[in-house]
Amino acid sequence: MSSTLxxxxxxxxxxxxxxxxxxxxxxxxxxxxxxxxxxxxxPLAMAANLGNASLxxxxxxxxxxxxxxxxxxxxxxxxxxxxxxxxxxxxKPLPVVSCRGIHRTTLHAALLAAHWAVLPIAWFADASxxxxxxxxxxxxxxxxxxxxVLGALPLASLAYVLLFAASSLxxxxxxxxxxxxxxAVLVGMYAAMVFLGGISYWRKATALxxxxxxxVRHEHMLEVMLRDFEQNATDALWETDGQGHLxxxxxxxxxxxxxxxEQLVTLSLEQWLHQRCSQGxxxxxxxxxxxxxxxxxxxALEHGxxxxxxxxxxxxxxxxxxxxxxxxxxxxxxxxxxxxxEQLHRLAHTDSLTQLSNRFALHSAIAEQLHAxxxxxxxxxxxxxxxxxxxxxxGHSTGDALLSGVAERLRxxxxxxxxxxxxxxxxxxxLLRPAPDAVVQGDAPESDAEQLAASLVSALxxxxxxxxxxxxxxxxxxxxxxxxxxxxVDELLVRADIALYEAKAQGRGRAAxxxxxxxxxxxxxxxxxxGLQQAxxxxxxxxxxxxxxxxxxxxxxxxxxxxxxxxxSLGRVSPGEFIPVAEQCGLIELVGLWGLRHACxxxxxxxxxxxxxxxxxAVQLADPQFVQLVQSVLESTGLPARRLxxxxxxxxxxxxxxxxxxxxxxLHAIGVRIALDDFGTGYSSLSYLCRFPFSTLxxxxxxxxxxxxxxxxxxxxxxIAQLARSLGMKTVCEGxxxxxxxxxxxxxxxxxxxxxxxxxxxxxxxxxxxxxxxDTNLAPLEFLPPPAxxxxxxxxxxx
Numbered sequence: 001m002s003s004t005l006x007x008x009x010x011x012x013x014x015x016x017x018x019x020x021x022x023x024x025x026x027x028x029x030x031x032x033x034x035x036x037x038x039x040x041x042x043p044l045a046m047a048a049n050l051g052n053a054s055l056x057x058x059x060x061x062x063x064x065x066x067x068x069x070x071x072x073x074x075x076x077x078x079x080x081x082x083x084x085x086x087x088x089x090x091x092k093p094l095p096v097v098s099c100r101g102i103h104r105t106t107l108h109a110a111l112l113a114a115h116w117a118v119l120p121i122a123w124f125a126d127a128s129x130x131x132x133x134x135x136x137x138x139x140x141x142x143x144x145x146x147x148x149v150l151g152a153l154p155l156a157s158l159a160y161v162l163l164f165a166a167s168s169l170x171x172x173x174x175x176x177x178x179x180x181x182x183x184a185v186l187v188g189m190y191a192a193m194v195f196l197g198g199i200s201y202w203r204k205a206t207a208l209x210x211x212x213x214x215x216v217r218h219e220h221m222l223e224v225m226l227r228d229f230e231q232n233a234t235d236a237l238w239e240t241d242g243q244g245h246l247x248x249x250x251x252x253x254x255x256x257x258x259x260x261x262e263q264l265v266t267l268s269l270e271q272w273l274h275q276r277c278s279q280g281x282x283x284x285x286x287x288x289x290x291x292x293x294x295x296x297x298x299x300a301l302e303h304g305x306x307x308x309x310x311x312x313x314x315x316x317x318x319x320x321x322x323x324x325x326x327x328x329x330x331x332x333x334x335x336x337x338x339x340x341x342e343q344l345h346r347l348a349h350t351d352s353l354t355q356l357s358n359r360f361a362l363h364s365a366i367a368e369q370l371h372a373x374x375x376x377x378x379x380x381x382x383x384x385x386x387x388x389x390x391x392x393x394x395g396h397s398t399g400d401a402l403l404s405g406v407a408e409r410l411r412x413x414x415x416x417x418x419x420x421x422x423x424x425x426x427x428x429x430x431l432l433r434p435a436p437d438a439v440v441q442g443d444a445p446e447s448d449a450e451q452l453a454a455s456l457v458s459a460l461x462x463x464x465x466x467x468x469x470x471x472x473x474x475x476x477x478x479x480x481x482x483x484x485x486x487x488x489v490d491e492l493l494v495r496a497d498i499a500l501y502e503a504k505a506q507g508r509g510r511a512a513x514x515x516x517x518x519x520x521x522x523x524x525x526x527x528x529x530x531g532l533q534q535a536x537x538x539x540x541x542x543x544x545x546x547x548x549x550x551x552x553x554x555x556x557x558x559x560x561x562x563x564x565x566x567x568x569s570l571g572r573v574s575p576g577e578f579i580p581v582a583e584q585c586g587l588i589e590l591v592g593l594w595g596l597r598h599a600c601x602x603x604x605x606x607x608x609x610x611x612x613x614x615x616x617x618a619v620q621l622a623d624p625q626f627v628q629l630v631q632s633v634l635e636s637t638g639l640p641a642r643r644l645x646x647x648x649x650x651x652x653x654x655x656x657x658x659x660x661x662x663x664x665x666x667l668h669a670i671g672v673r674i675a676l677d678d679f680g681t682g683y684s685s686l687s688y689l690c691r692f693p694f695s696t697l698x699x700x701x702x703x704x705x706x707x708x709x710x711x712x713x714x715x716x717x718x719x720i721a722q723l724a725r726s727l728g729m730k731t732v733c734e735g736x737x738x739x740x741x742x743x744x745x746x747x748x749x750x751x752x753x754x755x756x757x758x759x760x761x762x763x764x765x766x767x768x769x770x771x772x773x774x775d776t777n778l779a780p781l782e783f784l785p786p787p788a789x790x791x792x793x794x795x796x797x798x799x
Contacts, residue, residue: 039086047079049075049112049142052138053076059130059131059134060123060127068123071119071122085108102153109146109157110159116142117164119135119139119167121170124171124175139164140168146160147161147164236250236253236331236332238253238327238328238329239326239327242326243268245269246268249264253331256332256333259272269284270285270288273299278300278301284312293315294314297311297313298310298338299311308333309335310331310334315327315329348360351422356422357419359424361421366379369433369482370482377431377432377434378449379429379432379482379492379493379496380452380496381479382429382457382460383426383428383475384426384460384474385508385509387426398466398471402464403426413455430452432448449513450479453479457477460473461509476500476503477511478496478500479514500512527567528573529581532582536591536594541591543562543602544561544564545761547771547774548611548613549753551745552751555774556771556774559610559767560614561595561598563579564761582617593629593633595614595615597636597637599644600612600633600634600637603643604637607771611644614646614647618649621648627667627670630644630646630667630672641670642673644672644673645672645673646672646674647677649676649678650676661691673695674695675698675732676688676694676696676697677698689727693729696729696730698734699720699732699733699750700735704736704745707748708740717733717748730752731750731751732751735754735756736753736754736756737757
């Protein structure tokens with residue numbers, strides 16, 4: 001059996017269960033409609049039953065028996081009962097039928113069919129051929145007609161046709177005539193087709209009832225909505241005749257048009273538009289003359305000192321001959337919408353705190369100025385210096401008051417016609433528009449922008465009074481001119497931002513103008529930043545190794561891994577250039593991990609017995625997972641922790657000293673050595689040496705250079721060596737480039753030396769050759785200056 005037929009049977013079964021078992025109001029209403037369809041035909045059906053029963057009685061005239069007469073009398077009784085039920089049903093107060101009522105009707109249909117079933121079983125076999133023909137004809141007709149009449153009641157129809165079909169089959173088989181056995185098969189097929197037709201009729205009738213009920217419900221809902229629209233809507237219908245005069249203006253329409261209904265009747269729509277509307281009247285009049293439908297044409301009218309905005313919608317009307325017969329449409333009050341849009345436009349273009357223009361408004365103004373093609377003009381982009389400290393120290397309310405004070409000064413000092421905007425945070429901008437004479441003469445007075453920038457920097461640097469506080473902050477400013485090379489908003493903003501970055505780099509509290517050299521430098525930085533993302537994956541990075549020599553044993557005991565980068569287009573890029581870029585753009589973790597892993601692998605395989613030193617950025621150390629990262633690298637490469645030394649600078653203690661010390665203690669706990677690089681040049685504090693046991697102190701080259709010419713600097717080097725020795729730390733002097741410097745650090749008691757005098761940083765294979773050829777028996781004698789006074793010092797090795 002196909003799935004479609006199964007689904008069909010399930011649908012029929014579900015509908016029958018609902019009709020005969022659901023006591024709900026909707027099911028009761030459906031039962032009433034179905035039963036009413038049957039009951040309406042009851043008088044005709046009962047008349048047909050009595051007539052057919054009488055024809056049977058007439059067919060057997062002269063052969064009447066008591067049983068046949070009783071059968072006819074019972075038929076009269078059943079017809080009478082059905083007629084009485086018909087009369088009762090007509091007086092039913094509510095259009096609802098219960099499940100019990102529908103079952104009663106089914107039972108009555110079954111009784112009627114059972115009574116007819118007696119006829120062929122009792123008299124068909126012994127009847128004459130004429131009588132058999134009369135019984136068969138009447139019986140077949142009654143089965144078809146009755147099943148059709150009862151089609152609205154599926155179970156009644158089923159009981160009716162089953163009883164008729166069963167009695168027919170029994171009567172035909174009782175004759176024992178082979179020919180009539182075939183007729184019995186045809187009767188069964190006929191009964192099935194009649195029943196299926198009845199079921200189809202019932203399903204269509206049910207669907208029709210449901211759709212009619214839904215249509216009535218929608219009609220009621222539409223009626224309620226229309227009534228609500230008439231009472232509460234902000235719109236009104238309008239209609240004009242062929243001459244353009246308004247017909248039957250409603251009070252709502254008169255109210256929207258700010259006049260009386262009586263006066264509207266005397267005016268044409270175009271007259272009202274031209275008399276009362278300040279804008280939009282021409283558009284509506286033009287649409288009316290074209291004779292085409294129009295939509296949402298806005299008109300504005302002044303009434304009571306206020307401006308009201310109305311939207312016209314209309315379509316032409318035509319008479320029976322297709323000739324124009326006027327217009328009909330809707331007039332809606334859009335005043336609130338327009339005012340809300342204007343308010344949103346103001347909010348979208350205004351900074352809520354300072355009431356200056358915002359970033360969006362600035363972009364629009366620049367685009368408009370570029371589109372106009374006017375020469376001259378400039379953009380001043382400024383950023384407040386150390387504003388974050390104000391928020392952190394005094395709270396955001398004080399910061400907001402300070403920003404409002406900055407906005408007032410910018411408004412006061414900006415020239416007339418310029419646009420002052422707050423871009424967000426503590427960033428502001430001033431857009432200078434070209435003077436009218438500059439447009440005529442084609443001049444671009446660049447000096448005016450620079451002078452204004454300098455005066456603004458000076459004005460913003462004066463103290464601010466916020467409540468009882470007197471605060472002083474500065475401002476850095478970048479200036480970009482709108483010359484012929486500027487073709488987009490983004491280009492001008494980028495130029496101003498580049499100039500602002502330069503002003504900050506020069507020490508803040510000043511203004512800087514954009515130049516092509518700044519652009520090239522910025523582009524190079526962008527190239528470096530973009531290239532770093534591929535440098536690790538494409539194996540562009542490498543490590544060079546510079547040895548550390550123990551001055552007591554003259555052995556190479558360590559090596560510092562220094563990162564080198566050969567860029568495909570820029571060539572060799574210095575670590576002093578790409579490491580800061582990596583820190584700023586968030587790539588230092590990737591680059592630093594590559595350097596750490598590569599250094600550990602080389603130390604494990606090619607540099608046995610040597611302690612490798614790797615520089616670690618403060619950004620890397622700030623990562624809470626850095627210790628686990630180092631430990632995983634040591635485990636994967638197999639390098640013992642004691643052979644790894646991480647070099648850090650004192651800058652790691654600036655932001656969060658406690659967090660930095662926790663990280664260092666965790667690294668020390670797994671056996672990694674820690675060296676404090678550039679000791680004495682930054683934010684040195686002896687408390688750091690007490691709170692963390694560094695393994696090495698690296699003395700910066702600046703001390704070595706100064707110790708050669710200043711006795712106090714030499715004394716500092718001696719003191720550092722003694723201090724480190726007393727704390728159990730080694731000392732390393734960097735930047736040893738002359739024999740005299742080597743002799744000085746040996747005399748100062750330094751443990752290790754590193755510098756170009758001993759060896760420049762070398763690639764790994766060259767470094768291996770260097771260490772293999774290192775002769776410890778020569779000691780430092782070949783590097784030290786000869787004892788003769790006045791002998792020229794050895795030349796400084798090239799880098």
